[in-house]
Amino acid sequence: MSSEIPRIQRVISILWPSFLTSGLATILFFTLFDPVHLLAGTALAELSRLGAYSIGFFCFWGLTILTSGLTCYFSQPCDDNRRRTRGRQDDSLGSAL
Amino acid sequence: MNQTASTPNDREVENALYQKRKKIYPREVHGLFAPRCVLGVFVLLGLYYVIPWVSYEGHQAVLFDLPARKFHIFGLVFWPQDFFYLAMLLVIAALSLFFFTALAGRLWCGYACPQTVWTEAFLWMERKIEGDRPRQMKLDKAPMSLRKFRIKATKHAVWLAFAGWTGFTFVGFFTPIRELGVSLANLSLGPWETFWIIFYSFATYGNAGWLREQVCIYMCPYARFQSAMFDKDTLIISYDEARGEPRGSRKRSDDRAEKGLGDCIDCTLCVQVCPTGIDIRNGLQYQCIGCAACIDACNDVMDKMDYPRGLIRYTTQNRLEGKPVHVLRPRTLVYGLILLALLGGLVYAIATRVPVDLNIHP
Ligand code: SF4
Ligand code: SF4
Numbered sequence: 001m002s003s004e005i006p007r008i009q010r011v012i013s014i015l016w017p018s019f020l021t022s023g024l025a026t027i028l029f030f031t032l033f034d035p036v037h038l039l040a041g042t043a044l045a046e047l048s049r050l051g052a053y054s055i056g057f058f059c060f061w062g063l064t065i066l067t068s069g070l071t072c073y074f075s076q077p078c079d080d081n082r083r084r085t086r087g088r089q090d091d092s093l094g095s096a097l
Numbered sequence: 098m099n100q101t102a103s104t105p106n107d108r109e110v111e112n113a114l115y116q117k118r119k120k121i122y123p124r125e126v127h128g129l130f131a132p133r134c135v136l137g138v139f140v141l142l143g144l145y146y147v148i149p150w151v152s153y154e155g156h157q158a159v160l161f162d163l164p165a166r167k168f169h170i171f172g173l174v175f176w177p178q179d180f181f182y183l184a185m186l187l188v189i190a191a192l193s194l195f196f197f198t199a200l201a202g203r204l205w206c207g208y209a210c211p212q213t214v215w216t217e218a219f220l221w222m223e224r225k226i227e228g229d230r231p232r233q234m235k236l237d238k239a240p241m242s243l244r245k246f247r248i249k250a251t252k253h254a255v256w257l258a259f260a261g262w263t264g265f266t267f268v269g270f271f272t273p274i275r276e277l278g279v280s281l282a283n284l285s286l287g288p289w290e291t292f293w294i295i296f297y298s299f300a301t302y303g304n305a306g307w308l309r310e311q312v313c314i315y316m317c318p319y320a321r322f323q324s325a326m327f328d329k330d331t332l333i334i335s336y337d338e339a340r341g342e343p344r345g346s347r348k349r350s351d352d353r354a355e356k357g358l359g360d361c362i363d364c365t366l367c368v369q370v371c372p373t374g375i376d377i378r379n380g381l382q383y384q385c386i387g388c389a390a391c392i393d394a395c396n397d398v399m400d401k402m403d404y405p406r407g408l409i410r411y412t413t414q415n416r417l418e419g420k421p422v423h424v425l426r427p428r429t430l431v432y433g434l435i436l437l438a439l440l441g442g443l444v445y446a447i448a449t450r451v452p453v454d455l456n457i458h459p
Contacts, residue, residue, distance in 0.1 A: 048287070054293070
């Protein structure tokens, strides 16, 4: 997990696996629960099913992006970080995000 | 790629790695495999764009009706509680992928993967608009001019139109496509339908127009775990090193034995046609999607040189090493048997399920 990995690969490795798992989560979740029943009586009762699916998907995706991003962030070599703060602080993961 | 950390010119190496990827301009090929590939593209794209329009007994034949929470596949209707069938179908799909990969390598990638199919379609449009590989390269090098702008704008407009149609079709699998078409014509599309059409269109445009081989290299899980399904009897595309080396250029009239050369004339055509930009002569690489373009290109060269074809060919590691080849082997037998059992199970389950649900059918 260091500078050998092209930036595009890092960005993709956060966005893409999270996209896949959130898709899976969306399918499982909405197979079990019908949004019309879930939202009945709430402020979102007017929301169409398609809308609920979409919002659900993006909520899942946001969450999984956060997870993937944190995993990437924590998998940076720790020593490297210390050295970097003294030397140069360019291309740590932060800039890739 | 792994000497970055401690070398003195550390920074330089890193910069080089951060450079924008080199754009790959695949050269067009003609040959034995190319037509098959085109056929694949036509059949698959045809199916994708036509299926949503097919009607069956008065309703859309294949409709994963998300708003109504039921899936129609011809006469069958699936409800959320039938999720089990979907899961089983996915397991079967995964297993068939294992089976065919063990047998014949990356058949999937070269002929059936949506990424390849749409990229091929986009490449074809690019070629029609910008010309062949040398022209495309020249155009990209040239400074911006009215002509360049016009050509590029046309290309992107055509790409976007095609992508838009793709997005529309995609959403048409999930909401009734005829109604969707009517609301599109009246400009009365629902907000979520509009959103997903645009989302999917841009995904198509980005993946097939811009990312291309990078999808295979960075995003495809299959590319990474395929080696687990390969063995020495798997059909792969391979360069015959024993025959080709030492490579070197020569005149057609030269006697290669006299010059001490192998069959490869080092024309690099195989590299130029490769959509992922690799050199198959370096051995099997996970970036190779098995499209067989290099086979066609090299066979052409061999014909021109009056050498036998097949310097690059479909073969297996065992055959290259002169050992016997086994098509039937424990791996394929096990995959095949499980596959058959699951398929049988699924068909049985669906067949015995039908009468119950037909009663609920409105
Ligand atoms: S196309 Fe054939 S002859 Fe030309 S470089 Fe490739 S392997 Fe060698
Ligand atoms: S090496 Fe040959 S088969 Fe593999 S992707 Fe390149 S052109 Fe296709």
